[in-house]
Amino acid sequence: MASLSPLSVLLLLAALSLCHAHMCPWLPSMWGQEPGNPNANQAVTPLQDLDFADWWMHGSASVNDPPNPNAITQIPAGGVYDFEIVGNKRFTSMGDGLWVKPGSTNRSLPSPWTNDMNGYGSANIHSPARTDVAGTAIGIAYKSDLASVVPTDFVIVSVVVDSIARQLQTYDFPSLPACPNGKCICAWFWIHRSVGGSDQMYMTPFQCNIQNPSTWTIAKPSTTPVRCDGQPSCYLYPTWGLPTATKCAQALNPMYWTNNQGNNIFNPTNAQCAPNYNASYGYPDGAQNQIFTNKPAAPANSIGDTIFSTGTLTSSQILLSPGYRSNLLVQSDGNVVLNDYPNGATHWSTNTGGKGTAPYHLTLQGDGNLVLYDATSTPLWQSGTAGQGVGPYRLKIRDQHYLAVVDSNSTPLWKATTY
Secondary structure (H helix, E strand, O other): OOOHHHHHHHHHHHHHHOOOOEEEEEOOOOOOOOOOOOOHHHHOOEEOOHHHHHHHHHHHHHOOOOOOOOOOOOHHHHHHHHEEEEEEEOOOOOOOOOOOOOOOOOOOOOOOOOOHHHOOOOOOOOOOOOOOOOOOOEEEEEOOOOHOOOOOHOOEEEEEEEOOOEEEEEEEEOOOOHHHHOOOEEEEEOOHHHOOOOEEEEEEEEEEEEEEEOOOOOOOOOOOOOOOOOOOOOOOOOOOOOOOOOOOOOOOOOOOOOOOOOOOOOOOOOOOOOOOHHHHHHHOOEEEEHEEOOOOOOOOOOOEEEEEEOOOOOOOOOOOOOOEEEEEEEOOOOOEEEEOOOOOOOEEOOOOOOOOOOOOEEEEEEOOOOOEEOOOOEEEEEEEOOOOOOOOOEEEEEEEEEEEEEOOOOEEEEOOOOO
């Protein structure tokens, strides 16, 4: 991936200092690329106080600037996808390349914290403090024609509550069904906390398709999003809108807010009332695995698809991918294997069968090292990731035999190699 020279960065930052950039993901499959403009940033324009036609799909400027029909973002069912989220196309792989601040990475948080991500793409992330980051989401509509999509067609399928905070952001996806005609309409959504400035929403549409799809069915969202943690909708107005729901919906549309028509959220604006993509409005972090109507129950010995720091996998448990296609086992002979689920081929192993003393357990330590121990606490295998990255850490298994130790910035520190 190309990178900007220090001189290019300085000149570009100087040019961009006259504008107040915001944020969106940049993709060859998106509407609103401005192909003739190397410093394109119309796609990051915030949406507020607009008529429906002027904000839906980011308005006519984007709708009339379609991508190449063959440019389709391929999202792996039950997998992960990285999005480049910056304020100007030039700072992306569609321009001169992601710019990395010296001593940093594309996934690093600003340090010290700055509202413009230390100049990453002349950004404005509307988060004066680290704790003000409120969450972003990916929605999908199972239609292949942009003009036929209506607001209730979108269902949110992935959420990162810890964003916007970094240039390169990983989103986890559930095991989604196939798109009609090999194409769906996806969109990225963001509403920042009110404390970060005037109340706004963001929507970036793009063409997408689902790789290795499931046969599961997504529930049609039956309710609009509401605050569902029992807390007031408005921080500064604690009696406004009470009572809120205490049970969250299974599948949710995006939140449409702050515009003249088409809203499904009616919180007051500029009154600390911004709704956000996080658990307070019913959107759990990560893949929205709760959205299906016919997803079978996981086996009783499954502990989910993620092990967090200090978590352990024993020989009586399995780590199971979101679409139930891959699993990780600590075998009774001491070998750890990554298999097709339930009884398929082995794609990776620690090759520790017959070593040490049973029983065995695999632990993701607080220092980020993944270690296989026997009954005498003797380490038989390790990932060698102690002290790398930024904790807390996670061991994630995903469909298509993806197994990785990642840090809190979703940086992969170790991945299983496959046969």
